[in-house]
Amino acid sequence: MTRAEERLAEKGLSITQPRVAILNYLMEHHTHPIVETIYNDLKPELPGMSLTTVYNTVKLFNKVGLIQMLTIDEHQICVDENTCPHGHLLCEKCGKVVDVPIQGMSKKKIIDGNLIHEIHQYYKGICKDCLNSSK
Amino acid sequence: MTRAEERLAEKGLSITQPRVAILNYLMEHHTHPIVETIYNDLKPELPGMSLTTVYNTVKLFNKVGLIQMLTIDEHQICVDENTCPHGHLLCEKCGKVVDVPIQGMSKKKIIDGNLIHEIHQYYKGICKDCLNSSK
DNA sequence: AAACTTTTTTATAATCATTACAAAAATTTC
DNA sequence: GAAATTTTTGTAATGATTATAAAAAAGTTT
Numbered sequence: 001m002t003r004a005e006e007r008l009a010e011k012g013l014s015i016t017q018p019r020v021a022i023l024n025y026l027m028e029h030h031t032h033p034i035v036e037t038i039y040n041d042l043k044p045e046l047p048g049m050s051l052t053t054v055y056n057t058v059k060l061f062n063k064v065g066l067i068q069m070l071t072i073d074e075h076q077i078c079v080d081e082n083t084c085p086h087g088h089l090l091c092e093k094c095g096k097v098v099d100v101p102i103q104g105m106s107k108k109k110i111i112d113g114n115l116i117h118e119i120h121q122y123y124k125g126i127c128k129d130c131l132n133s134s135k
Numbered sequence: 136m137t138r139a140e141e142r143l144a145e146k147g148l149s150i151t152q153p154r155v156a157i158l159n160y161l162m163e164h165h166t167h168p169i170v171e172t173i174y175n176d177l178k179p180e181l182p183g184m185s186l187t188t189v190y191n192t193v194k195l196f197n198k199v200g201l202i203q204m205l206t207i208d209e210h211q212i213c214v215d216e217n218t219c220p221h222g223h224l225l226c227e228k229c230g231k232v233v234d235v236p237i238q239g240m241s242k243k244k245i246i247d248g249n250l251i252h253e254i255h256q257y258y259k260g261i262c263k264d265c266l267n268s269s270k
Numbered sequence: 271a272a273a274c275t276t277t278t279t280t281a282t283a284a285t286c287a288t289t290a291c292a293a294a295a296a297t298t299t300c
Numbered sequence: 301g302a303a304a305t306t307t308t309t310g311t312a313a314t315g316a317t318t319a320t321a322a323a324a325a326a327g328t329t330t
Binding site: 149154 | 280
């Protein structure tokens with residue numbers, strides 16, 4: 001059993017080709033891909049897989065907590081396999097989403113009377129790489 | 136000159152009927168409306184105004200810093216006239232976006248080598264009102 | 271303030287990410 | 301391994317947002 005298969009099993013999900021391929025892809029690519037990128041990149045490996053399946057699978061993985069869906073980019077949803085608390089920066093220059101160490105975010109379950117399930121810390125700005133390359 | 140007109144002038148924007156109406160609406164409704172809600176609610180007052188104008192105006196206001204556009208809801212953009220730092224919670228039950236006091240977010244301009252322009256702190260969970268009403 | 275220039279708005283059509291749906295395929299159960 | 305269930309596919313639909321060009325409004329000049 002591969003690591004991806006183990007992780008699917010842990011969540012009580014049945015192990016299918018698309019699920020294993022998508023989870024493997026996400027475990028290997030920490031680039032916060034959009035659904036279409038996952039679909040295109042997996043095409044050579046799984047030519048028969050449909051875009052709908054990637055959407056469904058990503059949603060399923062999100063629901064069971066295998067991944068996070070990021071709404072940092074108003075135009076499309078990005079997928080992040082790293083579910084440990086960390087922030088994200090959307091670079092206004094290159095458009096990439098990069099990880100940022102989380103800044104003093106509380107782990108409270110109740111804030112101001114509201115029950116908290118999920119936390120997202122988003123930044124917009126210029127990423128390290130773009131700053132350096134423009135010097 | 137009304138307060139809304141003053142604020143437009145401060146940003147160097149010309150004062151037009153739609154801009155005044157939209158800004159006034161946002162100053163009076165801290166409900167994080169989506170564009171279509173703004174459009175529908177202003178229809179009686181400005182029957183001729185088009186949806187496109189609301190989209191354009193909101194984008195313009197966002198660019199000059201009069202408002203914030205929130206991407207907390209993956210399905211649509213919410214508009215927030217309060218540009219002071221605060222977080223937002225999307226209630227999984229009633230779907231409303233409510234203000235949440237910001238949790239120890241740094242005001243750093245540089246984080247981990249990246250230049251920060253904008254900060255968004257989003258939560259998903261159950262809002263105070265829904266928690267209380269289900270008791 | 272009429273004439274001209276620039277900016278803003280309108281109305282419509284286009285785009286494009288995401289979802290709905292029903293049939294086909296794969297997987298699980300018995 | 302056949303029946304039941306779940307998953308996937310393929311296509312079409314949805315719906316938020318944007319593009320575009322013409323019309324209207326606002327700002328400028330004389």
